[in-house]
Amino acid sequence: MSCHGSFPSGGWTMSYSDSGNSGPQAGAWRNDGGVQPHAFDPYRQPELFRGVATRRVFAFLIDMVVISVPVILGYLFIALFGVVTLGLGWALFWLAWPASVIWAIVYYGACIGGPSSATIGMRVMDLELRTWYGAPGYFVLGATHAVLFWVTVSFLSPFVVLVGLFNGRRRLLHDFVLGTVVINNSVRAPAPQGARTY
Numbered sequence: 001m002s003c004h005g006s007f008p009s010g011g012w013t014m015s016y017s018d019s020g021n022s023g024p025q026a027g028a029w030r031n032d033g034g035v036q037p038h039a040f041d042p043y044r045q046p047e048l049f050r051g052v053a054t055r056r057v058f059a060f061l062i063d064m065v066v067i068s069v070p071v072i073l074g075y076l077f078i079a080l081f082g083v084v085t086l087g088l089g090w091a092l093f094w095l096a097w098p099a100s101v102i103w104a105i106v107y108y109g110a111c112i113g114g115p116s117s118a119t120i121g122m123r124v125m126d127l128e129l130r131t132w133y134g135a136p137g138y139f140v141l142g143a144t145h146a147v148l149f150w151v152t153v154s155f156l157s158p159f160v161v162l163v164g165l166f167n168g169r170r171r172l173l174h175d176f177v178l179g180t181v182v183i184n185n186s187v188r189a190p191a192p193q194g195a196r197t198y
Contacts, residue, residue: 039134040183042168048183052170055125056182062121067107071100105143112142118185128185141178148174 042049075096082090111119117136118128129137129145137145150161152173164170169181 014150036133038132038181039130039171040132040169040181045187047187048157049168049170050184052127052182052184053164055127056122056164056170059119059121059125059127062124063119066120067104070103071096074099105146108146109139109143112137112145113139116185122182123185127182129180129182132179132181137180141180145174145178145180148177 020033021182024180040048055098075093078089078092078096082088084196108119111122114128116128122128129142131137131141149172156173160173164172165177169175175181
């Protein structure tokens with residue numbers, strides 16, 4: 001079955017192809033080849049998602065420790081610097097909070113954009129982040145992933161993480177929005193490496 005449509009502006013075509021429901025892309029919408037099907041199937045590959053929800057919690061706690069250590073050291077430095085400068089150095093405290101936020105965003109972006117596509121906590125827990133079609137993470141995706149997580153938890157309460165218990169891929173709300181999935185690293189079959197976007 002094939003369905004084609006184009007807009008009057010020309011040049012843009014969207015098609016739906018389903019030729020006998022066979023092959024990895026059967027039943028997938030395609031925008032000039034731009035939309036790909038899910039690379040990881042929780043029913044055919046349950047080992048990719050086994051224990052992911054629990055290990056994500058521990059990975060998060062490890063990452064909080066990794067992020068907190070430099071922040072705490074920074075606050076201690078400012079406190080001591082304020083004593084040495086007779087209180088003048090304490091003016092730096094107003095920079096500490098924005099610097100902490102920037103540090104956390106850079107941490108997530110650099111780790112997820114790195115070769116392992118995982119934060120330090122995720123690596124310890126043998127997890128990695130991938131796009132729904134199997135490509136590794138990149139800096140902007142990692143940074144946005146962290147920001148969107150904190151926004152959803154802040155505005156919708158921490159109970160929003162329970163969304164992960166009600167879907168086969170154990171995706172959280174921000175995973176759905178960004179099109180990401182967290183899987184077990186050691187059991188992942190090699191997936192096609194998509195081009196990274198920086």
